[in-house]
Amino acid sequence: MRPLMLQGHERSITQIKYNREGDLLFSSSKDQKPNVWYSLNGERLGTYDGHQGAVWCLDVDWESRKLITGAGDMTTKIWDVEYGSVIASIAAKSSVRTSNFSFSGNQAAYSTDKAMGQNCELFIIDVRNADSTLSEQAPTLRIPMVESKITSMLWGPLDETIITGHDNGNIAIWDIRKGQKVVDSGTDHTAGINDMQLSKDGTMFVTACKDTTAKLFDSESLMCLKSYKTERPVNSAAISPILDHVVLGGGQDAMEVTTTSTKAGKFDSRFFHLIYEEEFARLKGHFGPINSLAFHPDGKSYASGGEDGFVRVQTFDSTYFENFFE
Amino acid sequence: MKAATTSWADELEADYVDGLPPSKETVDGDYKHVTEYKYNEEGKKIKVVRSFKIEKKIVSRAVAKRRNWVKFGDSKDDKPGPNSYTTKAADEILMNFIGSKDFEPTQDSLLDAGKPMAKCRICNGEHWSVKCPYKGTSLDMESKPIIVPSTSTGESSKPGRYVPPYLKESSKGRERDDSSAVRISNLSESMTEDDLEELVKKIGPYTKMYLAREKNSGLCKGFAYVHFKYRKDAAEAIEILNGHGYDHLILSVEWSKPQN
Numbered sequence: 240m241r242p243l244m245l246q247g248h249e250r251s252i253t254q255i256k257y258n259r260e261g262d263l264l265f266s267s268s269k270d271q272k273p274n275v276w277y278s279l280n281g282e283r284l285g286t287y288d289g290h291q292g293a294v295w296c297l298d299v300d301w302e303s304r305k306l307i308t309g310a311g312d313m314t315t316k317i318w319d320v321e322y323g324s325v326i327a328s329i330a331a332k333s334s335v336r337t338s339n340f341s342f343s344g345n346q347a348a349y350s351t352d353k354a355m356g357q358n359c360e361l362f363i364i365d366v367r368n369a370d371s372t373l374s375e376q377a378p379t380l381r382i383p384m385v386e387s388k389i390t391s392m393l394w395g396p397l398d399e400t401i402i403t404g405h406d407n408g409n410i411a412i413w414d415i416r417k418g419q420k421v422v423d424s425g426t427d428h429t430a431g432i433n434d435m436q437l438s439k440d441g442t443m444f445v446t447a448c449k450d451t452t453a454k455l456f457d458s459e460s461l462m463c464l465k466s467y468k469t470e471r472p473v474n475s476a477a478i479s480p481i482l483d484h485v486v487l488g489g490g491q492d493a494m495e496v497t498t499t500s501t502k503a504g505k506f507d508s509r510f511f512h513l514i515y516e517e518e519f520a521r522l523k524g525h526f527g528p529i530n531s532l533a534f535h536p537d538g539k540s541y542a543s544g545g546e547d548g549f550v551r552v553q554t555f556d557s558t559y560f561e562n563f564f565e
Numbered sequence: 566m567k568a569a570t571t572s573w574a575d576e577l578e579a580d581y582v583d584g585l586p587p588s589k590e591t592v593d594g595d596y597k598h599v600t601e602y603k604y605n606e607e608g609k610k611i612k613v614v615r616s617f618k619i620e621k622k623i624v625s626r627a628v629a630k631r632r633n634w635v636k637f638g639d640s641k642d643d644k645p646g647p648n649s650y651t652t653k654a655a656d657e658i659l660m661n662f663i664g665s666k667d668f669e670p671t672q673d674s675l676l677d678a679g680k681p682m683a684k685c686r687i688c689n690g691e692h693w694s695v696k697c698p699y700k701g702t703s704l705d706m707e708s709k710p711i712i713v714p715s716t717s718t719g720e721s722s723k724p725g726r727y728v729p730p731y732l733k734e735s736s737k738g739r740e741r742d743d744s745s746a747v748r749i750s751n752l753s754e755s756m757t758e759d760d761l762e763e764l765v766k767k768i769g770p771y772t773k774m775y776l777a778r779e780k781n782s783g784l785c786k787g788f789a790y791v792h793f794k795y796r797k798d799a800a801e802a803i804e805i806l807n808g809h810g811y812d813h814l815i816l817s818v819e820w821s822k823p824q825n
Contacts, residue, residue, distance in 0.1 A: 246651050260624075260625060262631060280647050284637070520660045521660070
């Protein structure tokens with residue numbers, strides 16, 4: 240299949256996500272407008288206009304009704320997915336780095352950067368009846384992060400915990416009822432966690448780390464199960480919902496890109512076997528580092544967003560589904 | 566659709582926008598063809614024909630509902646279907662399976678800062694050849710003939726990499742036997758392969774024939790090479806044809822000299 244190239248952004252892509260059914264693909268970039276696309280034919284449904292800074296993160300709730308975005312203009316916005324209008328805009332004290340809906344869609348969490356004399360903080364808000372008054376309501380929980388700032392965040396199982404990945408490579412689980420840390424991963428990673436994505440059943444998640452590895456963790460005990468090694472910083476990693484595969488995307492830092500040729504092969508998506516930790520395939524496409532990856536929920540295609548500003552949706556050929564390890 | 570009675574001139578006036586014909590959509594079985602006209606960067610009118618395959622998919626109700634949502638934001642004015650400005654089909658890229666025969670390991674090592682890039686041609690050390698301590702010594706002198714065959718064997722075993730013909734191993738086995746070849750010169754411009762064949766086939770069987778031609782005009786350059794199957798036939802050809810008159814010219818036939 241020829242890949243679809245989605246050129247809706249003017250600057251590098253920061254995050255892409257499918258909705259639960261996989262018919263919509265959301266993309267955010269350092270320009271100010273997150274986009275939504277029909278994943279089947281790459282048709283753009285619309286743009287969410289309203290942010291005034293780089294959009295760092297986005298998430299869509301499980302009904303595909305609400306979209307949450309966090310941006311460098313120090314706001315978190317909740318959008319109506321269908322009409323592209325802002326439901327609520329919550330001001331923060333520094334730029335918002337991560338934002339996610341809980342699985343039920345009743346709550347949302349977002350974290351702010353450690354910048355401008357502000358500490359990194361994690362906020363949890365109730366979004367059941369989100370409207371414009373949400374910005375005046377106090378968050379249900381507010382956890383200051385003293386050690387290192389959050390660079391990646393996930394909701395744990397049953398909406399009871401939050402898993403945070405930090406700039407120093409630390410991973411922690413926070414119980415949102417107690418408001419405190421319950422599990423700490425220690426030093427499995429030695430540099431900033433760029434991305435974390437859950438497996439389909441949520442029992443484990445894969446991290447993407449600047450220390451050139453991606454690791455598979457148990458999402459309850461934070462035990463490191465597997466490690467996928469590369470020689471470049473890993474910006475994003477995703478687990479296939481149907482096969483025991485992990486896809487890794489990365490590349491060197493944006494500042495080093497101009498000194499590297501695309502032929503050096505640092506910009507391709509790399510497919511690893513989940514269990515054997517062995518790389519079995521690569522796929523070229525981007526001419527800059529890949530910043531975000533996502534599997535389609537049916538596992539038959541995946542999308543990647545790169546520093547080059549393009550989103551590529553690639554449907555797998557039949558060769559991909561043949562077994563290599565039997 | 567226009568009524569058949571309107572003149573084509575009226576039609577031009579009515580439908581053309583900015584001097585461009587309107588876009589058309591035709592459905593042909595499973596395929597939809599969209600024809601659009603637009604100006605390219607040079608200001609020339611171009612016609613763009615895009616073909617789509619229509620596929621039917623059964624989806625859940627929520628997904629089907631979302632399919633009919635109205636576009637918003639920057640896509641507000643887009644027509645149904647992908648807009649060619651934002652959605653493109655990229656070139657086909659095949660997955661590169663590691664371990665399969667066409668997998669080429671990427672040369673990451675070349676660009677890694679940790680590894681020295683320099684490799685001495687003289688002593689294979691990790692420095693540039695200019696800085697080699699052995700430069701100008703006997704090692705330097707003999708290094709060149711050593712390197713050339715070693716690269717040739719190493720490279721040719723790897724498929725997919727360019728190897729100059731003279732370095733190919735197979736070319737050595739293919740060296741021609743020029744012992745039964747003759748050179749025929751002083752041919753006229755109008756000479757053709759057929760004429761040449763006519764001339765030599767009476768003498769004996771030949772394996773190869775080459776008539777030199779001017780690159781641009783295609784006219785004969787005045788000489789040709791003929792490889793006979795047997796050396797005695799070649800000798801006979803020299804005997805008979807040397808000094809033979811052909812096309813108002815006197816042919817000169819001699820043993821072909823090896824190149825260089």
